[in-house]
Amino acid sequence: MIRVRGLTRRYGDVLAVDDLTFDVEPGKVTGFLGPNGAGKSTTMRVVLGLDRPTSGEALVNGRPYAAFGQPLREVGALLDPGSAHPGRTGRDHLRVAARTNGIPSRRVDEVVEQVGLDRAARRRVKGYSLGMRQRLGIAAALLGDPGVLLFDEPVNGLDLDGVRWIRGLLRHLADEGRAVLVSSHLMSEVEQVADRLVVIGRGRLIADATTEEVVGGLGHVRVRVRVAEPDRLLAGLRAHGCEAHRADDRELLVTGCAADEVGRLAHALGIPLRHLSEVRQSLEDAYLELTGGSVEHHGRQAEAAR
Ligand SMILES: Nc1ncnc2c1ncn2[C@@H]1O[C@H](COP(=O)(O)OP(=O)(O)OP(=O)(O)O)[C@@H](O)[C@H]1O
Numbered sequence: 441m442i443r444v445r446g447l448t449r450r451y452g453d454v455l456a457v458d459d460l461t462f463d464v465e466p467g468k469v470t471g472f473l474g475p476n477g478a479g480k481s482t483t484m485r486v487v488l489g490l491d492r493p494t495s496g497e498a499l500v501n502g503r504p505y506a507a508f509g510q511p512l513r514e515v516g517a518l519l520d521p522g523s524a525h526p527g528r529t530g531r532d533h534l535r536v537a538a539r540t541n542g543i544p545s546r547r548v549d550e551v552v553e554q555v556g557l558d559r560a561a562r563r564r565v566k567g568y569s570l571g572m573r574q575r576l577g578i579a580a581a582l583l584g585d586p587g588v589l590l591f592d593e594p595v596n597g598l599d600l601d602g603v604r605w606i607r608g609l610l611r612h613l614a615d616e617g618r619a620v621l622v623s624s625h626l627m628s629e630v631e632q633v634a635d636r637l638v639v640i641g642r643g644r645l646i647a648d649a650t651t652e653e654v655v656g657g658l659g660h661v662r663v664r665v666r667v668a669e670p671d672r673l674l675a676g677l678r679a680h681g682c683e684a685h686r687a688d689d690r691e692l693l694v695t696g697c698a699a700d701e702v703g704r705l706a707h708a709l710g711i712p713l714r715h716l717s718e719v720r721q722s723l724e725d726a727y728l729e730l731t732g733g734s735v736e737h738h739g740r741q742a743e744a745a746r
Pocket residue numbers: 451454455456457474475476477478479480481482483625
């Protein structure tokens with residue numbers, strides 16, 4: 441598992457990661473969400489020993505990355521799919537990584553098959569599509585059969601088939617008991633596959649809970665109701681404990697009470713309904729609401745949009 445405790449990383453004046461604490465547990469996919477510049481890659485780089493914390497710590501299976509003699513057996517990562525040497529074949533790229541980590545070369549064939557590279561593995565990396573590079577990067581992450589896996593924006597730029605394949609793979613790896621951390625700046629990319637969500641903004645923790653809890657806490661259901669006597673229904677709804685306000689001279693928007701409750705109340709008050717529906721806030725909207733205040737340059741963008 442990964443344990444991040446009070447992790448802070450400062451670059452000059454920029455506080456990239458600010459006192460971050462969370463766990464990535466085995467057997468689960470943990471989605472690591474945050475807008476661009478939130479500090480996701482920095483956190484992952486510290487976990488992988490590619491960057492040092494200013495304070496706090498990030499441990500893999502109870503130890504810092506630097507403590508592992510053969511780290512690929514403990515933790516695998518997809519950070520930058522463009523990192524393989526373009527002149528090498530995919531298979532050679534994996535062979536070199538296996539050799540330097542004391543991993544038997546038969547593992548190369550296994551991971552090539554697992555990610556579906558097969559024939560392409562004999563071709564040079566410079567001819568690979570983005571999807572193939574992504575598969576090669578994932579094959580490298582899986583080489584040492586590690587119990588901990590990190591994927592930084594793995595579906596970036598992939599077509600729908602590629603996105604589905606990655607989702608299936610993440611699920612499978614977690615079901616095998618591995619701790620899987622997958623970052624994204626889009627809620628829609630991870631909410632379908634993540635068991636837990638760690639949401640950050642400007643380097644700080646915003647939410648750390650199961651996906652259902654985060655989604656449930658975010659997705660307000662609003663009820664839209666149209667009647668001839670909105671003021672009377674408004675008073676009735678408020679007396680009943682619902683939050684309600686006028687949308688226009690006929691229509692009310694209600695939160696905190698379900699549509700059937702609103703319908704029953706209107707009926708009890710003898711107010712005929714002209715329209716009654718539920719309006720679900722999209723998850724993406726809710727996520728933007730959650731992280732909106734933490735987007736870098738948000739103020740400037742908002743001003744420019746005026
Ligand atoms: N080596 C560095 N030197 C200076 N500033 C850096 C460095 N690395 C990251 N930063 C800054 O730290 C902040 C967090 O960046 P980071 O790349 O970790 O965010 P992110 O959440 O991964 O964003 P993205 O989704 O855009 O990749 C940003 O303000 C970034 O400009």
